[in-house]
Amino acid sequence: DAGVIQSPRHEVTEMGQEVTLRCKPISGHDYLFWYRQTMMRGLELLIYFNNNVPIDDSGMPEDRFSAKMPNASFSTLKIQPSEPRDSAVYFCASSYSGLSNQPQHFGDGTRLSIL
């Protein structure tokens, strides 16, 4: 079975540029999560969706960050304009609420470097 798919795996860009990270959750999963991982702050939840609707975006650091989920099989996390302090690994995860005891499944992440 295909897992959570993230693209690109690596992104290097200059500050001020727009960055778009993409995620395809596991088919049938109704929850989608975006996390950011850094050495200093560890794993932080940015935002999560249920049935394509944003439920909690309290972890989004600033207005420069936005996330969308136009359909059940695709989500984007956008940073505009990007800054060097946004450099991190960004993970997408998905889960299914229809069965009890279901964990979150993670993608392999996007390693973002802002120069």
Next chain:
Amino acid sequence: AQSVTQLGSHVSVSEGALVLLRCNYSSSVPPYLFWYVQYPNQGLQLLLKYTTGATLVKGINGFEAEFKKSETSFHLTKPSAHMSDAAEYFCAVTTNFNKFYFGSGTKLNVKP
């Protein structure tokens, strides 16, 4: 609200030695607890989970963890470490399978 504390950001053991990674949680309602493992340049993979029932849960790669409500702990153990166990381990808690709260992680180093 829930939270997780992992004691020890780095743990080093010799190959063949016992692995013990500590996790304490805070939750006002019965929690569901998880351990994830992260290998370099990869995402987090589920190692094991406690939801209900038996408090000693077994996971992949010979790992197990015991839920101790009185101690609010969910420590991860493995009797004999392998070189391939070197990775970062995360403990997580949730009460509704929506929002997971992750610990800060423990990097396990296995010495030959």
